[in-house]
Structure formats: structure tokens, C-alpha cells
Amino acid sequence: MRENLTKWMMVVGMLGSSLAFGAAPAPTKEMLEKAKPSFGKNCAACHGEKGDASGQMAAVLVPKPRNFLTEPFKKGNKPDEVFKTISTGIPGSTMVAFTQLQEDERWALTYYVLELQKPGSVLGGNKPKGGKSKGK
Numbered sequence: 001m002r003e004n005l006t007k008w009m010m011v012v013g014m015l016g017s018s019l020a021f022g023a024a025p026a027p028t029k030e031m032l033e034k035a036k037p038s039f040g041k042n043c044a045a046c047h048g049e050k051g052d053a054s055g056q057m058a059a060v061l062v063p064k065p066r067n068f069l070t071e072p073f074k075k076g077n078k079p080d081e082v083f084k085t086i087s088t089g090i091p092g093s094t095m096v097a098f099t100q101l102q103e104d105e106r107w108a109l110t111y112y113v114l115e116l117q118k119p120g121s122v123l124g125g126n127k128p129k130g131g132k133s134k135g136k
């Protein structure tokens with residue numbers, strides 16, 4: 001009984017937070033799967049397959065592409081902020097607007113980037129950090 005109630009509260013909570021986001025679709029496994037080849041094609045040359053800024057272009061770019069695993073995002077790392085970065089680019093850098101990609105593909109890439117940042121990510125980006133968690 002109690003368990004059921006907890007489950008329902010989780011479902012309602014999830015619905016609530018996705019509604020609060022407005023346009024942001026909820027991330028799904030399918031989105032991440034879809035984003036992988038797209039990231040390889042559109043982003044990895046600069047940001048590296050794992051988001052560690054190890055792409056061939058990274059060495060010669062000024063400013064350097066963001067290392068998703070170690071550096072904070074100056075434009076924010078909430079899903080709608082990352083989506084905006086991908087959609088409008090960062091002026092004065094080689095991070096251009098990717099408006100040639102469909103919106104759903106940009107959302108998929110948004111969640112892919114955020115997934116790469118997570119310690120112990122299923123995508124093999126960030127390694128889990130040993131020791132105490134900082135509650136981040």
C-alpha cells in the first residue's frame with residue numbers, strides 16, 4: 001500500500017517538474033540514443049567523443065571548446081539554458097548556432113551533454129569521483 005502511494009507521488013512529481021519546464025521535453029533513453037551519432041557528427045570534432053574537449057580541433061581553437069567534464073558552463077547548465085546555447089551559439093567563439101538541426105535533435109543533444117557531465121555516466125563520460133560526494 002505505502003509503496004504504491006510512494007510510486008504515485010513520484011509520477012506526479014515527475015509530471016509536475018516537466019510541466020514547470022515549459023517547452024523542455026523530458027529526457028528519455030531514446031533521446032540519448034538518438035543524440036549519440038549526432039554528437040559524434042556535429043560536436044565531437046571540438047568537444048571530443050566523451051565531452052572532454054579532446055577533439056582534433058580543440059588544440060587550435062581560441063577560446064577552447066568547453067570541457068563538459070571539468071568546466072562549468074558560463075551560459076548555465078539547466079536544460080533550457082544548454083538548449084539555448086546550442087540554438088544560438090556563443091558569439092566570438094567557434095561555438096556556432098546549430099539551427100540546422102531540428103529542435104528535437106537539439107533537445108536530445110542537450111540531455112546528452114548533461115548526461116556526459118554526470119559522474120559515472122552511462123555514456124562513459126565522467127568517471128565517478130572516489131571519496132565523499134559533495135552533494136552536487
Ligand code: HEC
Pocket residue numbers: 039042043044045046047057061062063064065066072073074075076082085086090092093094095096098109110113
Ligand atoms: C567548431 C568547434 C565546436 C563545435 C563543432 C561545437 N562546439 Fe560547443 N563550444 C565550442 C567552443 C569554442 C566553446 C566555448 C566558447 C566560449 O568559451 O566562449 C563551446 C562551448 C559549448 C558549451 C558550453 C557553453 C557554456 O555555457 O559555457 C556547450 C554546452 C556546447 N559547446 C555544446 C555543443 C554541442 C552540443 C555541439 C554539437 C551540436 C557543439 N558544442 C559543437 C566549440 C564547438
